[in-house]
Amino acid sequence: MSYKISDECISCGACEGECPVSAISEGDGKYCIDPEKCIECGACADVCPVGAPAQE
Numbered sequence: 001m002s003y004k005i006s007d008e009c010i011s012c013g014a015c016e017g018e019c020p021v022s023a024i025s026e027g028d029g030k031y032c033i034d035p036e037k038c039i040e041c042g043a044c045a046d047v048c049p050v051g052a053p054a055q056e
Helices: 014-018 043-047
Strands: 003-005 024-026 031-033 053-055
Touching: 003 031, 003 043, 014 024, 014 043, 043 053
Parallel strands: none
Antiparallel strands: 003 053, 024 031
């Protein structure tokens, strides 16, 4: 189950830099995770100040 970023996202960009497989990109109003690239490592969730990334 890949991670998904909820509407709680504040578009700070902290998660994008932490993703070891570059699965995160800036979307329309919030960041998005490509489920095809996500390796479920949790690095994005560890750095998010609002807890937006979570496993689906």
